[in-house]
Amino acid sequence: MFVDVTAQLAIVDSTELAYEVAYAEHWGDVFRFALAWTNDWSAAEDLAQEAFVRMWNQRGRLDWNRPVLPWLLVTARRLATDRFRALRRRLLEPPAASSPDAAVQARWLDVRAAMDRLSPLERTALVMTAIEGATYDEAAHALGTTAGALRAAVSRARTKLETA
Amino acid sequence: MARSRADRILEQWSAVADTARPPMAPRRRSVVRGSLQGPTFATVALLVVAVAGGVWFANQRSSGIGDPVVSPPAASGSAEPSASSALASCLPTALAARITLWEGAAGHRIAHVALTNQGSEACTISTLERPELVDGHGAVLIDGKAAHASAPLTLAPGATARTLVQAGNYCGRDPAPPVSVAFVLAGSDRVVASPLSPDDVTVPPCLGTGQPADIQMQPWMS
Secondary structure: OOOOOHHHHHOOOOHHHHHHHHHHHHHHHHHHHHHHHHOOHHHHHHHHHHHHHHHHHOOOOOOOOOOOHHHHHHHHHHHHOOOOHHHHHHHHOOOOOOOOOHHHHHHHHHHHHHHOOOOHHHHHHHHHHHHOOOOHHHHHHHHOOOHHHHHHHHHHHHHHHHOO | OOOOHHHHHHHHHHHHHOOOOOOOOOOOOOOOOOOOOHHHHHHHHHHHHHHHOOOOOOOHHHOOOOOOOOOOOOOOOOOOEOOOOOOOEOOHHHEEEEEEEEEEEOOEEEEEEEEEEOOOOOEEEEOOOEEEEEOOOOOEEEEOOOOOOOOEEEEOOOOEEEEEEEEEOOOOOOOOOOOEEEEEOHHHOEEEOEOOOOOOOOOOOOOOOOOOOEEEEOOOEO
């Protein structure tokens, strides 16, 4: 997950190209992070997109010589915790056109039900460390917490899933 | 060594999540589809008013739910926003509310609620009411804040308005089923929505006892 594009970006003199490289490399990372946090497919797609929009809007202030993924994840988490966002999106948006197909949708609903027992922090902490390969420090930074709290969240998450 | 149940779930999660594909091109503009923000709201509202010959739009900024984003008013429909004050407020006995769906998102639970005017005459409701999360014994689990003044919404006989009610951080006792949502109307009358099911005990997860619970609603919309 944290195979970053820093090396590429450092030698790219075009912010736009750097942005497109970051998009290609990290959209999936941001989507999965958002999916873990929200447990909602279309919300995660929106959050991933919105995080990159924020990145584009702030491209002039970003340090492109540093890893961009941590910035994207923190941005996505802040967007996700905007407690009005979900309401706004649901009330005003048509159904997402890019929702998974029927087969994937069925699998997703099963997994979603299991993961719904976890809090957003527990879910995301577990996904980041167990699936995405992030260290506790990396995950804690993205989630705005401490490594200790994150470790506890991962433990709780595993216990909940085992007893689901 | 046998995989644990947690590992199997994570494996499935990963497999499904990996099927997501980004749009072909990076997005460089806001993607909150259909939403209107800031100056855009005012601009579009003016256009809609001009086209529709004067449909409503007032007081959304004082809705009390923060950064309100409202959709363009409908130029037609069975439940149109109206600035008219000639119609009487709907009596609670003429209103039937029901929860059509519960959703979970980011630690919250969101109820989709439909409100129908079952009376024989058109009447008005405030687009924002004070929402409450209530249990089967009528106990208020989470009490919302009183709404600021909001634009009236006219409900023709049989017309239905819809809203979303978001509740968060419930750390109280287990509720008596069924859990539902109520709206406190002017004069302290209440309309309690029919629950999704008789045994529904949907409450938002407890995110911390040090944080207050909250419940808020979007404006009623046709």
